[in-house]
Amino acid sequence: xxSIPLPKDLRINAARFLADFEALxxxxxxxxxxxNRPALSEAHLQxxxxxxxxxxxxxxVVSVDGAGSHFARLAxxxxxxxxxxxxxxxxxxxxxxxxxxxxxxxxxxxVLETVREAGLHLPVDLEAVxxxxxxxxxxxxxxxxxxxxxxxxxxxxxxxxxxxxxLDGLQRAGLSEAGLFQAGRDPASLAGYLELHIEQxxxxxxxxxxxxxxxxxxxxxxxxxxxxxxxxxxGTTPMDERCDAGLGAAGxxxxxxxxxxxxxxxxxxxxxxxxxxxxAFNIVPGRAELALEFRSADQQTLDQxxxxxxxxxxxxxxxxxxxxxxxxxxxxxxAPMHPAMRQAIGxxxxxxxxxxxxxxxxxxxxxxxxxxxxxxxxxxIPSQAGISHSPHEFxxxxxxxxxxxxxxxxxLNFNP
Numbered sequence: 016x017x018s019i020p021l022p023k024d025l026r027i028n029a030a031r032f033l034a035d036f037e038a039l040x041x042x043x044x045x046x047x048x049x050x051n052r053p054a055l056s057e058a059h060l061q062x063x064x065x066x067x068x069x070x071x072x073x074x075x076v077v078s079v080d081g082a083g084s085h086f087a088r089l090a091x092x093x094x095x096x097x098x099x100x101x102x103x104x105x106x107x108x109x110x111x112x113x114x115x116x117x118x119x120x121x122x123x124x125x126v127l128e129t130v131r132e133a134g135l136h137l138p139v140d141l142e143a144v145x146x147x148x149x150x151x152x153x154x155x156x157x158x159x160x161x162x163x164x165x166x167x168x169x170x171x172x173x174x175x176x177x178x179x180x181x182l183d184g185l186q187r188a189g190l191s192e193a194g195l196f197q198a199g200r201d202p203a204s205l206a207g208y209l210e211l212h213i214e215q216x217x218x219x220x221x222x223x224x225x226x227x228x229x230x231x232x233x234x235x236x237x238x239x240x241x242x243x244x245x246x247x248x249x250g251t252t253p254m255d256e257r258c259d260a261g262l263g264a265a266g267x268x269x270x271x272x273x274x275x276x277x278x279x280x281x282x283x284x285x286x287x288x289x290x291x292x293x294x295a296f297n298i299v300p301g302r303a304e305l306a307l308e309f310r311s312a313d314q315q316t317l318d319q320x321x322x323x324x325x326x327x328x329x330x331x332x333x334x335x336x337x338x339x340x341x342x343x344x345x346x347x348x349x350a351p352m353h354p355a356m357r358q359a360i361g362x363x364x365x366x367x368x369x370x371x372x373x374x375x376x377x378x379x380x381x382x383x384x385x386x387x388x389x390x391x392x393x394x395x396i397p398s399q400a401g402i403s404h405s406p407h408e409f410x411x412x413x414x415x416x417x418x419x420x421x422x423x424x425x426x427l428n429f430n431p
């Protein structure tokens with residue numbers, strides 16, 4: 016395909032982009048400055064109405080797939096049968112921040128409108144995408160996994176957010192379980208995927224560097240562990256005769272942290288929820304259920320960490336005289352970013368005079384669903400104090416504008 020001269024001086028309309036960002040931040044806004052838009056909640060569905068109306072005003076063609084992911088297409092390509100996807104997600108964690116996900120969706124729409132206004136003809140069409148349930152309120156990476164034909168029936172039958180919550184969300188959105196498995200895209204139709212996102216960590220800010228070029232997205236594994244002992248009277252049962260399920264859970268939590276710090280220093284582990292039953296002041300817990308998640312950017316290391324943590328759970332249960340049940344909830348493999356995408360980002364950053372830092376993403380993103388489907392790349396901008404998944408999440412506006420201009424120029428630099 017013949018090369019197309021790149022308008023290196025082309026820039027977004029920063030005022031229009033700010034208006035879009037603020038309009039999104041108002042949907043599901045909370046009093047402390049954050050947003051509450053869990054996947055397929057009423058607030059999330061309202062944000063998708065905004066996406067459709069905003070895209071149609073920009074002259075884009077909107078479509079929705081069987082998983083509810085929203086697409087806005089700009090017909091600008093010499094090969095209209097292929098698209099370069101740009102985007103992220105509009106759902107948030109409960110009581111989250113304004114920037115996570117929404118920045119990337121608003122940026123994608125702004126890039127498409129800028130290209131349309133400039134009258135550019137590119138090698139392929141451009142599509143802005145808002146993927147469903149990136150955050151995992153329901154399943155996790157639901158929309159992108161469905162598009163990539165990675166979604167498994169077991170994930171829908173036993174979703175990490177609970178089966179009924181998923182069914183209720185699908186009903187609100189007018190979606191069906193069968194439709195989730197009809198959302199797959201032909202890989203031949205995808206030229207690539209490029210996403211702008213906040214770092215959600217402190218590295219860029221600490222080094223004073225405005226742009227991160229993501230090298231890989233971590234793999235993420237989640238389990239539910241259930242320790243079971245014997246409920247008994249907390250006042251009359253001697254300490255050395257208790258089968259305390261809470262003790263087993265607590266021992267595992269402490270030991271898991273020590274294991275990762277000492278033996279897997281490039282990894283992380285988290286217990287984000289713990290439920291003790293019967294759950295009373297005066298009853299020794301007979302059951303303890305916890306939500307376990309761990310991450311690594313290297314597949315072999317992730318496998319080794321998984322084996323070590325599950326063996327640790329068995330040891331801690333035996334030590335406390337308990338049994339433990341292990342329920343697998345999901346796994347997203349580590350995803351290296353494509354060299355061609357990283358090079359396109361690097362060239363664009365150099366043209367814009369922006370210093371870059373190569374770094375892995377410690378958070379999961381939709382790009383890891385698409386990485387084995389098409390060339391995939393990610394751009395990070397700094398997060399103030401590294402705070403994310405919080406109403407205090409913040410990125411300086413000049414960094415946001417730099418990021419969108421870089422997304423624009425990287426899309427123009429990428430040669431499908």
